Amino acid sequence: MVSGAHMTESTPLLQVTDLSIRFAGVPGNLVDGVSLTLNAGETLCVVGESGCGKSLTALALMGLLPMPPARRMSGQAIFEGQDLFDMPLEALKDIRGNRMAMIFQEPMTSLNPAIKVGEQIAEAVRRHKGVNREQARARALEMLRRVRIPAPEKRLDEYPHQMSGGMRQRAMIAMALANDPALLIADEPTTALDVTVQAQVLDLMRTLQRETNAALIMITHDLGVVAEMADTVVVMYAGRIVEAGPVRKVFEDPQHPYTIGLMSSMPDLGPRGGRLVTIPGVVPPADAMPEGCRFAARCPFAGADCAAAPPLRDLGDRHRVACWRAPLEFGAPDLAAHPAAQGAAS
Amino acid sequence: MTTPDLILETRSLRRRFVTRKPLLGPPVEVRAVDGVDLRIRRGETFAIVGESGCGKSTLARMLVRLIEPSEGTVLFENRNITGLRGEEMRAMRRDLQFIFQDPFASLNPRMTVGALIEEPLRAHGLGGPDERRARVAELLERVGLLPQHADRYPHEFSGGQRQRIGIARALACAPKLVIADEPVSALDVSIQAQVVNLLQDLKDEFALTLIIIAHDLAVIRHMADRVGVMYLGQLVEVADTDTLFTHPRHPYTEALISAIPVPRVGVKPPAHGLQGEPPNPIAPPAGCRFHPRCPYATELCRSTPPPLTRLAAGASVACHHAPDLSLQGLNDTGTGRSPAAERRFALYRAMREQREGQTLPVPPEPEI
Known part of the structure; x- marks a missing residue:
């Protein structure tokens, strides 16, 4: 039943x-x-x-x-x-x-260190959505905003190593979710x-x-x-x-x-007790x-x-x-x- | 009032690292530890x-002078060890031992486990070859390994077993104080629990004072007697463990506690986390270093750094507003486990006790 x-x-x-x-x-x-x-x-x-x-x-x-x-x-x-x-x-x-998309434990190993974060997100959008460069970049910016990365316009043109661990994981999430x-x-x-x-x-x-x-x-x-x-x-x-x-x-x-x-x-996490x-x-x-x-x-x-x-x-x-x-x-x-x-x- | 028996004390301990030397102007420095006063009591487990x-x-390494302080002193049994040289420092190291986080990186892969554990005994000239061998066998058994493991190499062991080897090595020359830097964070949950239990047993057996550095607040809650909370190179709160978790006095402590994911369904609304990220230690904010992320910050906090103020014996806090704030800690009323879960836990415990009563006190690990 x-x-x-x-x-x-x-x-x-x-x-x-x-x-x-x-x-x-x-x-x-x-x-x-x-x-x-x-x-x-x-x-x-x-x-x-x-x-x-x-x-x-x-x-x-x-x-x-x-x-x-x-x-x-x-x-x-x-x-x-x-x-x-x-x-x-x-x-x-x-x-x-x-x-379907995947995010990994260590974003540093799954983001390309030689490509700007914004371009990596835009690339994922262009691969699947048939949009032009500007539209893809606009989507990347929107995604960085949605994962609450401060100053997203600036972050678009940064490399992964310029971000903290938490920021990189947000950028990974932004990329993974870019195509809904x-x-x-x-x-x-x-x-x-x-x-x-x-x-x-x-x-x-x-x-x-x-x-x-x-x-x-x-x-x-x-x-x-x-x-x-x-x-x-x-x-x-x-x-x-x-x-x-x-x-x-x-x-x-x-x-x-x-x-x-x-x-x-x-x-x-309760009161301490024993082994x-x-x-x-x-x-x-x-x-x-x-x-x-x-x-x-x-x-x-x-x-x-x-x-x-x-x-x-x-x-x-x-x-x-x-x-x-x-x-x-x-x-x-x-x-x-x-x-x-x-x-x-x- | 009796003063507690202090085994280790630090006074205004500071460490600066030069991160960059520009062509012109002064070198860029990061103040990794910026004026820490610790008072560790003999026999306690103190968590940082x-x-x-x-x-x-950095602080942990300065306590044993694996990193030299830029300023300030470390007193071990009321003796300033910051200036000790050569033979004197070597003798001191016998009493001060260190357990590293990564059991894969901290054991020399070219030495047998026996040689690794024997090394500190040899370095301090303790016992003859036969005595040392016997001591190695005894230590191996004590940490839950087998005497015949002495002839093997570190790569033949799992992470948990390697951490046991690191512990045996630290205990080899019967130290008074052991400092463990994230001793279980590289291990799986079930193995972590075995090592936590082992550390607690050994602490009692060897009458150790234990300083553990950890980021896992659940492990700290379980192991520590007192806790010191650090933020950007400074202590912001020191308190006994139960008080710290149930009645935090510093807003940062409150934020840390509220961020712990509790392994029970629906007992606590999910945390949203602090605003922002830890600021750059090269240019810490003026005033209270936590103020840009603190929900209670006022004008005073933006301009004046709060001193670490004593609240009671062994407890202090560095917050201008500590007396007026009523902060949220963990709720201790009831464990929140369902009767069915509680019953299964009890059965599991009972069955383990019964089985182990028939066999060995320490579960043997399978041969590799």
Whole structure:
């Protein structure tokens, strides 16, 4: 019945089905069976640690994965009715920077250091909109104004190195949004920024999204950013989605032991108290991915059955989890008597 | 009133760097640290927080004289260490150790882990070869690695493990004070938590005083006893951690706190961030350096720099209007977590305790 309610909605903007990515010389899939749905105007946050496959997923969508060494094993990504993975490069180039755009963590590496910022934005407009130089420059100026860069007329003719980190990230956002894309992918857009500048940039992204109704896929490791930005969340671990759902569901009813471990690893902003409850060990190396649940070796709830990969089950309300033990209260009944569980439950 | 036992003190500490020497006229200078008075108590964890370019790393390096101050003094156990030379300074360094941010850049790639950890022992002539080897093995185990890791090279380890090696190296000759510059900011969340716990355990075990430089306010809230907030080369507020986060006295502290993204849904309206960006430290604004971005600034702030004024023991603020302002801190009422999340957290904690009770106190890291 839940799915029925969504059937009546218009088709999603982006529907990724069963994306798997493999690299030459690595036996396991580095992205394994990832499926995502994104509606117009929606913000999806993909959260996970280094090597979880979140950036690979984004690069694959943009057609930016170097192939080889990467090989796509399977999957479809239907964006505005077309499969991004099954179209000629020329067609993809017409979509990229136009209907979908990407911003990266470090704008210094993605802006051309030898070209003035205004020209770089204008170039993106001219490539897709068939306008002349003056019109493109006017659009670039308008975009710099919309991302609230002070003195935009002057900034048009500056080089990236003349701007601060926060300004460069704004310029990147201006370039990405110059052609009014329907989808913006942002890979750790504020990780390199100071906390007050991060707040400015996140605020700007929210405002622009409201104005343009663009959908946003935001890749981050910061659960605080997720809580502030996301409508839906996807938690990835070692190439697989372990939990996904509406942001409130995932934060208020976390199901996967990895999600819970990640949340309890983050220092709480509440009053100080004791040690952090950590996740032991490290992520399995790419060439030694276990067959079954990839988190099992670090999971305090793991048992013999975790040698088989758990499917991503729907718990209702689009909340999905890949764990044999979920919900954990029933998976580990003997713990109800444990003093730590009793103390906190009261 | 008893005076606190101070382990480290700085007086009007300043550092200028020449950024450019024009053909004519005086050299262009940036005042990275501009008159800092710190009073660090023995046994505390003191955090220095601020944004890029505020001078926090320069300050940290001056405390151990990795950078020489331009002016001012550093007193370690009431002794001025700014003028020490040669053998005297070398002896002093035994008590003052430094942990660097980037565990990829701060370990010599050509030395084995054993040699890296042994190096400070050799430099200070501590113990014979056998004793040193035993000490290295002990330190490796203490930081959660294995004795046999001594024969490997840094590139064979992950970021978290390398940071553990850096910590073992800093602790090798039993220092009294450890200064850690962004010790966990290069690490993933789950690894960060392991290293934060390790630092706290070691601090207790080795009776250390810890100074951490960080920009992550959540980590600071968790680890520090007191916090000093820096803005453009100067301290603007010093307070004990709970007070600073719940009742900030400086408008900049308030702005920093309101900008933290809180990992819970809907507990706080999203922040809009401060107006503008940190100004150029080469030409800091007149008066209070924060005034161009401060929502409470008045004419007084534009003309007169506010002195760092003592509010209570171990707490001070540099703001003309601190007595009249009522600033917003973090709201401490309730954690805001739902019962279901709270229950899962408790289960997770319980299950970890149960499993670890059966196995090892420190989770073994997989062989590489």
